[in-house]
Amino acid sequence: MDITFDHVSYTYQAGTPFAGEGLQDISVTIHDGSYTAIIGHTGSGKSTLLQHLNALLKPTSGTVTIGDRQITSETSNKNLKPLRQQVGMVFQFAENQLFEQTVARDIAFGPKNFGVPEAKANALAEQMVTLVGLPASVLSQSPFDLSGGQMRRVAIAGVLAMQPSVLVLDEPTAGLDPAGRRDMMQLFAKLHREQHLTVVLVTHQMDDVADYADHVLVMDHGRLVKTGTPREIFADPVWLTANQLGLPKTTQMAMALQRRGFKFAELPLTTSALAAALLPQLPVKAGERDE
C-alpha cells in the first residue's frame, strides 16, 4: 500500500495566537514494500509527518492518500478504523501503553476491539509473541513483571496482532542497551523481509539508516529537504553537518582511514562493506588471511 503526500501542510493550533508550522508543503510517496527512514534534527517535523500516515492528524491543506483513502482537512473522523488497522504505529516507549493483567490479553486487546472473535484474537496473541522472539510462557504473565525490552516487544506484538501492512516506528530502540537495540532492529528487518511489511522508521541513529533503510527522507523546519537512498543521502558530509546530521560510524571511520592513505572507490556505509574494502589493502602475509 503506497502512502502519498500531495502538497501537505499542517499547522498546530491553527487560527490561534499559538499557531505553529508542523509541516510545510510536503509532497512524497512512501512506496509499498519499502523500508523508509525519516531523519532530521529535533523539532524538524518527523513525528508530525508520522501522525499523518494513519490520519491521527489530518492535513491543514493538501491531501494524504493512504492506499485508496484520501485524507484532507475535510475528512470526517468516522470510518478511519480500517486505516488504523492497516497502518500500525509503534510510538516512543511503546511499553508505557501496556495496561492489561496478562500479556495475552494485552496483545489480543486490539484485534478484539476491531471485532476479531476472542478465540482468533487469542490465537493471534500466541502467534505474535513468538514472532517478536518471546517464549510462549510470557503469555500468562503480567506485562509489568517483564524486563523493559520484553515489555517493548509485547507492545510491538500488540501492534502486529492488528495485521497491519505498514509498520510505523518512532525511535523504537530509545532507551535500550546495545544488544537490545540490535535485536530489535533485526526483528524489524525480519518483519520487512519475511512478512513483507512496509516499514517507516524515525531515527537519530545514522548506523540504522545505513544498515536497514532503502529510502531516506530528510526533514528540516517542517519541510522535506532531501530524499534518496542512504548512499545518496550520506554522499555529502558537509551538507549533513550543516543540517546537524551525522554520518554512520563506519563511514566516519573509513574517512579517518582515507586520511591515513587507505583508498575507497566509494565510502562504505556498513561494517561488512568496510571490511570488504579494507581486506585487500591490509599487509597480511600469504596464507594468513581467513576467508
Ligand SMILES: Nc1ncnc2c1ncn2[C@@H]1O[C@H](COP(=O)(O)OP(=O)(O)OP(=O)(O)O)[C@@H](O)[C@H]1O
Ligand atoms: N502539540 C503541539 N502543539 C504545538 N506545536 C507542536 C506540537 N507538537 C509539535 N509541535 C511543533 O511542531 C514542530 C515539529 O515537531 P515534531 O514533534 O513533529 O518534530 P520532530 O522532528 O518529531 O522532533 P523530535 O526529534 O524532537 O521528536 C516543532 O516546531 C514543534 O515545536
